[in-house]
Amino acid sequence: DTAVSQTPKYLVTQMGNDKSIKCEQNLGHDTMYWYKQDSKKFLKIMFSYNNKELIINETVPNRFSPKSPDKAHLNLHINSLELGDSAVYFCASSQGSGGAFFGQGTRLTVV
Amino acid sequence: GDSVTQMEGPVTLSEEAFLTINCTYTATGYPSLFWYVQYPGEGLQLLLKATKADDKGSNKGFEATYRKETTSFHLEKGSVQVSDSAVYFCALRGGYGGATNKLIFGTGTLLAVQP
Numbered sequence: 090d091t092a093v094s095q096t097p098k099y100l101v102t103q104m105g106n107d108k109s110i111k112c113e114q115n116l117g118h119d120t121m122y123w124y125k126q127d128s129k130k131f132l133k134i135m136f137s138y139n140n141k142e143l144i145i146n147e148t149v150p151n152r153f154s155p156k157s158p159d160k161a162h163l164n165l166h167i168n169s170l171e172l173g174d175s176a177v178y179f180c181a182s183s184q185g186s187g188g189a190f191f192g193q194g195t196r197l198t199v200v
Numbered sequence: 201g202d203s204v205t206q207m208e209g210p211v212t213l214s215e216e217a218f219l220t221i222n223c224t225y226t227a228t229g230y231p232s233l234f235w236y237v238q239y240p241g242e243g244l245q246l247l248l249k250a251t252k253a254d255d256k257g258s259n260k261g262f263e264a265t266y267r268k269e270t271t272s273f274h275l276e277k278g279s280v281q282v283s284d285s286a287v288y289f290c291a292l293r294g295g296y297g298g299a300t301n302k303l304i305f306g307t308g309t310l311l312a313v314q315p
Contacts, residue, residue: 093243122303130238130287132305145302179243181303186251186293188234189303191243 092116095180095192102170103200109166110195112180120144121163122189123155124179132179138163170199202227202294206306209287213313219277221309223264223290226271231292233257233266233273238287238308247275247288280313287311 095112102108114121122145123135136155137145143155152168163180177196181189206223213219225231232251236244248257253268262277273290290306 130308130310132244132289132308134302134304137302181244183303186232188232188236188246188249188291189244190246191236193243 093180093182093190093192095178095195097195098193099196099198101198101200104170104172106170107166107168108170108197109164110178110180110197111162111164112192113162114180114182114190115161116182116184116190118182118184118190119160120183121157121160122181122183123163123165124181124191126177126179126194128176136163136165167197170197172199175199202231202292202302202304204290204292204304204306206288206290206309208307209310211309211311213280213311215282215313215315216279217313219275219280219284219311221275221288221290221311223273223275223306224271225273225290225292227292227294229294231294233264234291234293234303235262235264235273235275236289236291236305238289240286244289280311282313282315285311285313 093114120139122137138157141157157163177194180192183189203226234249235247237247248259250257250266256265287308
């Protein structure tokens with residue numbers, strides 16, 4: 090069983106389009122995250138939810154909107170995609186002070 | 201703010217060599233410290249962790265000791281294998297390590313092990 094699964098794995102889209110990435114965790118964790126990894130492998134947190142409540146919201150363009158329908162799901166919707174949004178987006182979950190478990194990533198390419 | 205600094209790569213070693221990847225941190229409170237590994241085309245996997253000073257995390261032959269006096273959490277392995285080739289990330293969860301604290305990553309160190 091996959092602990093943290095995100096879909097799609099690859100996403101190629103044109104500038105200006107709107108797209109969503111979905112994430113689900115079956116670990117029973119209370120906290121979920123979205124991270125962005127750039128071409129140099131640098132990881133930056135974007136958002137974090139704890140029990141469906143937004144607790145971390147980094148300086149991210151408001152074109153990015155997370156949604157957590159329940160504590161097992163955290164989706165990321167991106168409006169008006171730009172070339173600079175091309176990256177790998179990782180969903181993760183954790184419980185308490187433990188380490189985070191990551192999904193396989195979604196490679197977004199904006200052309 | 202909290203931060204993690206790790207040595208730049210790539211680190212290139214021959215099989216069975218000794219590995220050290222340096223990691224230092226800046227944080228308030230009593231952070232939890234982690235090492236993650238990312239194999240090509242995959243997500244990050246938690247390798248080991250330590251939650252308080254002098255704790256030693258270990259897994260798959262890798263070890264790291266939480267040193268509060270030197271604010272360090274260096275990753276070591278006595279004998280690397282080709283299969284250890286990956287990017288290694290040092291990370292901390294700041295404050296008192298609670299869920300509301302961010303998990304902050306270093307820039308990653310690419311390890312390449314040659315047969």
